[in-house]
Amino acid sequence: MKKLLNRLKQAEIVKVFSLNALSTFIHMCTGLITTKVVATIIGPSGVAMLGQLNNINSMLQGLAAGGIRSGVTKYIAEYKEDKLLVSKYISNALLISAIFTIIISLVCIFGCNVLSKTILFSDEYSYVFVILGFTIFLFTLNSLLISILNGFKEFKKYVVVNISSSIVSLIFSVSLCLIWELKGAMISAVTFQSVVFFVTLYQCRKCEWFSIKNFTAEKDKGIISKYLQYTLMTLVSLSILPVSQMLLRGYVINNISQVEAGWWEGMNRISNVYLSIITTSLSIYILPRMSEIEDKWKLKCELIKYYKFIIPVLILIITAIYLLRHFVIWVLFTPDFYPMEKLFIWQLLGDLFKITSWILSYLMLAKAKTKAFISTEIIFGLSMLGLSYYFVQIYGTVGLNIGYMINYILYMLVMIYVFRDIVFCKSNYGK
Numbered sequence: 001m002k003k004l005l006n007r008l009k010q011a012e013i014v015k016v017f018s019l020n021a022l023s024t025f026i027h028m029c030t031g032l033i034t035t036k037v038v039a040t041i042i043g044p045s046g047v048a049m050l051g052q053l054n055n056i057n058s059m060l061q062g063l064a065a066g067g068i069r070s071g072v073t074k075y076i077a078e079y080k081e082d083k084l085l086v087s088k089y090i091s092n093a094l095l096i097s098a099i100f101t102i103i104i105s106l107v108c109i110f111g112c113n114v115l116s117k118t119i120l121f122s123d124e125y126s127y128v129f130v131i132l133g134f135t136i137f138l139f140t141l142n143s144l145l146i147s148i149l150n151g152f153k154e155f156k157k158y159v160v161v162n163i164s165s166s167i168v169s170l171i172f173s174v175s176l177c178l179i180w181e182l183k184g185a186m187i188s189a190v191t192f193q194s195v196v197f198f199v200t201l202y203q204c205r206k207c208e209w210f211s212i213k214n215f216t217a218e219k220d221k222g223i224i225s226k227y228l229q230y231t232l233m234t235l236v237s238l239s240i241l242p243v244s245q246m247l248l249r250g251y252v253i254n255n256i257s258q259v260e261a262g263w264w265e266g267m268n269r270i271s272n273v274y275l276s277i278i279t280t281s282l283s284i285y286i287l288p289r290m291s292e293i294e295d296k297w298k299l300k301c302e303l304i305k306y307y308k309f310i311i312p313v314l315i316l317i318i319t320a321i322y323l324l325r326h327f328v329i330w331v332l333f334t335p336d337f338y339p340m341e342k343l344f345i346w347q348l349l350g351d352l353f354k355i356t357s358w359i360l361s362y363l364m365l366a367k368a369k370t371k372a373f374i375s376t377e378i379i380f381g382l383s384m385l386g387l388s389y390y391f392v393q394i395y396g397t398v399g400l401n402i403g404y405m406i407n408y409i410l411y412m413l414v415m416i417y418v419f420r421d422i423v424f425c426k427s428n429y430g431k
Contacts, residue, residue: 023162030170031273039333044262051265055242064104065143066096067234068227070365076151077288091217101140108133138194157203164199229370240381260397263340290366318348350405357412
């Protein structure tokens with residue numbers, strides 16, 4: 001046992017998790033407070049509508065950034081010793097991001113009425129998309145700087161930015177929700193990440209790579225081509241999951257009730273809050289680390305290290321949340337949300353299989369496996385819809401969570417198959 005603890009203390013991933021612990025704790029606390037305040041003020045129906053906005057917002061912001069965030073992190077981590085090449089990767093990333101940001105900004109501003117009617121079932125929220133259109137460039141710049149920090153493994157600065165993001169989110173969400181209720185919550189959802197840009201800029205100001213010349217290097221078609229692979233992967237990813245959730249939520253709103261759609265969104269929010277403990281640290285550590293490793297046996301050893309640390313922690317968290325589910329609902333929501341207790345078991349099991357499969361799926365991003373990534377995203381996005389629609393007909397709203405769990409079990413099995421040459425790699429590989 002002592003040897004295991006000593007190995008864990010020395011493992012870099014544990015150091016990253018420890019460094020990220022304060023950030024995660026603050027993120028959880030601010031997330032819990034925000035969820036409680038918002039749920040109390042706008043109720044299950046408002047939570048459902050906010051969920052719709054959050055889905056389309058994540059799509060638009062991701063597209064505005066060019067979908068290259070993982071690519072920037074990968075290539076900077078891979079070539080960080082070559083200053084000239086790093087300069088080209090940074091400047092070409094800025095070029096791609098600028099083009100996509102202009103396009104998405106115009107779509108938001110001039111298509112505000114259509115977006116509001118389609119996503120939020122009314123044109124009274126069109127101003128939200130106008131605000132998003134005028135501020136989204138700040139989000140794009142923030143996203144680019146964060147990706148560069150991650151690629152250079154500037155973990156401390158990265159954590160400070162995450163903490164700032166959590167605090168700004170809390171201030172914006174609670175203040176605007178108290179003033180304008182649902183409308184305020186919506187404005188906060190589309191603006192708070194843009195404000196964090198100024199914190200990120202302050203953190204980056206003294207970094208060696210932060211200079212005008214690194215953002216103004218010549219255009220490189222080869223680098224742009226590499227980035228566009230990530231754009232394509234992100235385009236598919238951003239389209240599949242948020243659209244699937246919007247369609248499923250819309251189905252529940254129209255065929256069951258807006259209140260039950262709010263319960264389902266509440267369950268998703270709980271998952272998002274506690275899974276951030278895992279996903280934030282993974283995004284900081286795994287992608288740049290996997291990008292550096294070429295040997296299959298070393299990759300397998302790295303994966304084993306992740307699983308040995310992450311899965312036991314995740315099981316403990318899931319067990320605690322399930323046993324305390326009534327208390328969790330009482331703390332985070334209002335009595336109107338108590339019926340969502342029935343959703344917990346299926347959602348939490350789905351979360352376990354989700355993280356188990358995600359660790360493997362990061363290899364697709366780290367190794368730029370574009371075809372495999374796009375194929376699996378489309379297939380399992382459609383299977384999520386199909387399974388959820390099928391089970392919701394039989395079990396009602398809880399069917400969405402059953403479909404979610406089964407979908408990630410299947411996804412995990414496919415990830416094992418896709419990376420079977422690494423998962424089942426022998427120790428004498430490459431000798």
